[in-house]
Amino acid sequence: MFNDEYFMRMALQQAHNAFEQDEVPVGCIVVSNDRIIAKAHNLTETLNDVTAHAEMQAITAAANFLGGKYLQNCTLYVTLEPCVMCCGALNWSQISKVVIGARDEQRGFINKNLSLHPKTEIVLGVLENECSALVKDFFKNKR
Amino acid sequence: MFNDEYFMRMALQQAHNAFEQDEVPVGCIVVSNDRIIAKAHNLTETLNDVTAHAEMQAITAAANFLGGKYLQNCTLYVTLEPCVMCCGALNWSQISKVVIGARDEQRGFINKNLSLHPKTEIVLGVLENECSALVKDFFKNKR
Numbered sequence: 001m002f003n004d005e006y007f008m009r010m011a012l013q014q015a016h017n018a019f020e021q022d023e024v025p026v027g028c029i030v031v032s033n034d035r036i037i038a039k040a041h042n043l044t045e046t047l048n049d050v051t052a053h054a055e056m057q058a059i060t061a062a063a064n065f066l067g068g069k070y071l072q073n074c075t076l077y078v079t080l081e082p083c084v085m086c087c088g089a090l091n092w093s094q095i096s097k098v099v100i101g102a103r104d105e106q107r108g109f110i111n112k113n114l115s116l117h118p119k120t121e122i123v124l125g126v127l128e129n130e131c132s133a134l135v136k137d138f139f140k141n142k143r
Numbered sequence: 144m145f146n147d148e149y150f151m152r153m154a155l156q157q158a159h160n161a162f163e164q165d166e167v168p169v170g171c172i173v174v175s176n177d178r179i180i181a182k183a184h185n186l187t188e189t190l191n192d193v194t195a196h197a198e199m200q201a202i203t204a205a206a207n208f209l210g211g212k213y214l215q216n217c218t219l220y221v222t223l224e225p226c227v228m229c230c231g232a233l234n235w236s237q238i239s240k241v242v243i244g245a246r247d248e249q250r251g252f253i254n255k256n257l258s259l260h261p262k263t264e265i266v267l268g269v270l271e272n273e274c275s276a277l278v279k280d281f282f283k284n285k286r
Contacts, residue, residue, distance in 0.1 A: 048212045049197045049203050050235035051194075060192050084257060085235065088228025090191035112257065114227060 002034045004077070004099050008126045011077040011101070014054065015134055021046060025134045027096040028078035030062040030071065030095075033078040037074070054078060055086035059082040060091050070097040081108030081124075081130040092114055097121040101131025145177045146240050146271040147220070151269045154220040155177070157184040157197065158277055164189060168277045171197040171221035171237075173214065180217070197221065200231040202236050207262040214247040222274040224251035233259055240264040244274025 014027025018041035021133060022103070030038040040057035044050055054076055062076075063069045075097040082090060082100070087109035090098060094117050105111055116122060150172060158169025161184035173181040177231045183200035187193055198221055205219075218240040225243070230252035233241060237260050246258060246267070248254055259265060 044212060044235075048210065049206050050212050051199055051203055051232050055192055060194055063192050067191065069187060069193050070177075083231055085228050085231025088226055088231055089194050090227065091186075092226075114255065114257075 004108075004123060005012050007031055007036075007075070007077045008079070008099060008101055010036065010039065011079050012038050012127060012130060012134070015119045016078045018042045018054070019109075019134060019138055025138050026078065026080045028039045028058050028076055030058050030074050032062070032066070032071075032074045037065045050133045051071065051085070053083065053086050055082055056075070056089055057100075059089050063093070063127065069093070075099060077101075077126075080104050080128075081110060083114055085110055085112050087112075087116065088119065088129050093117075094119050097123070099126050101125075101127050103128075111142060147266060147269045149221070150174055150179075150205050150218070150220045151242060151244055151274075153179065153182065153271060154211065155273060155277070157182055158274070161185045161197070162277060162281055168281050169197045169221065169223045171201050171219055173201050173215045173217050173219050175205070175214075178209045194228070195231050196226065198225055199204075199232055202232050202256070204237070211230045212236070218242060222270075223247050223278060224253060226250050227252055227255055228258065230255075230257050233263065236260075236282075237262050242266045242268070242269050244268075244270050244279065246271075246275075249262075 016023040020023035027041040035043040036089040038061035043052040158168040161167035170184040181201040181204035186195040222244040224247040
């Protein structure tokens, strides 16, 4: 039951919440031992803060929950490929696993030839179509 | 009087404050129209938060002061070359100018072939020796 798709669906729920608040719809959760220890969605518009990406908030919240800055035995599920900033933050966190929904060819870290921490396992393409459709819908409405 | 060296000295003071709190000694300030609108130093240990780099805090504080997320007509002075995370955040902020003290060959964004926003002017090497010496002293004491 607790597989990557199950948890990505929780991240997608966060992304839907962002959409409803007119924020670029990206959501994420952090899971430790099958328990959700952080959830967040993009809040850059609401907070007037470019650093308020879903991943940044979730990393801070998870570290706060754990009482330590390294996210050992944690998995982050995020609906859209992290940007350069979030890639850098995930790197510093030494998180164990990152599961990504949709690719972001233009803004994502992969096409910038960046990588996550050597300790970090990466899984791509979980619920990719749903994650991608939500972002496309958002920007279609903006035009 | 209000030249890059003047403001870098204020950033260095922040870095010294970090040193005294046993934090990696990096400090920065954000200046808008010759006025300091944000100052911060690294707080990753104190806050148990890998995202609590000086630049991240200063970007958030400056945007809060300005009431908008883009740091137009702002200059960030930072004692050490920003890492990948902070480079990404500075990119999103579209800040006008970034003045850097010491290079960080290993962790800095320049050797990762990343760049700041096309709108952002970069100045390197202001008070380089003092900025660099502080970091070296810190890690020498750690060994």
